[in-house]
Amino acid sequence: MQRLVSVFASSFSTMELAEFSQVFVAAPEVSTQADGSQLAQWKTNTVMGQDTLKQIKPEADIFMFASQELLKLACFDMDSTLIQAEVIDELAAELGIKDQVATITERAMRGELDFKASFRERLALLNGLSAEKLDGIFNRIQIMPGAELLIAKLRAEGVKTVILSGGFELFAARLAAKLGIDEVYSNVLDIVDGKLTGTAIEPIVDAEFKARQLVKMATELDLASSQVLAVGDGANDLPMLAAAGIGIAYKAKPKVQELAPLTLNYGGLDGIAKALYGDV
Incomplete structure (x- = not known):
């Protein structure tokens, strides 16, 4: 093999x-x-x-866990992984508080703060933001280099693709439609009378949710862990990366690079496709 x-x-x-x-x-x-x-x-x-x-010796049947023929499920974080932004920071920018929120985001992604608590703290600061702003924010967010090629290759190889994001479903669903990703699990913003209430509808998609959902999908598809890829950049991705046979920290925070099974620090996400399938 x-x-x-x-x-x-x-x-x-x-x-x-x-x-x-x-x-x-x-x-x-x-x-x-x-x-x-x-x-x-x-x-x-x-x-x-x-x-x-x-x-x-590269031809030896050791070191890596999965063959390109067997990979069947690929799970991705969204913010700073599939896209070049943290959406919650961009929402804060509309209220003139991006620096305040971004500081909390950075600490949370480094694993210095509890994700759920920091998520609720940041989200509360967005209370009153007009939902009319959301389309413009999505339109200005750039996709991570190589993401489109990677997802296209995975789909061509029959791999199920999924977003598992601690960000927001409204953005993740639109990104999934744009890239051709099969499923999305992300936080749902509570919007009343056209404005954000500063809360999200439970359950919150945190580190444990991501890992649990990955394992659930792999079990439903009757997959071994070696048939599962996960890619993320934050501390809340670590359990998901550990649960996958191929867990890759992409341009990740220092703690994540230290603890993740594999790291990718150079180039675009298409590097993963090249590693799995050779020339693409």
């Missing part, structure tokens, strides 16, 4: 392999052996945050 690490070896030159492996791990060293095979020293992160060094 072909493993992700052998895809690296077969799809890229030595130089490209060195560059691309750096995307997922830190400071790899790649050399070509006398028999033409490539030997790489990989620095990988375990879920517990312990760094390990392994000497691996």
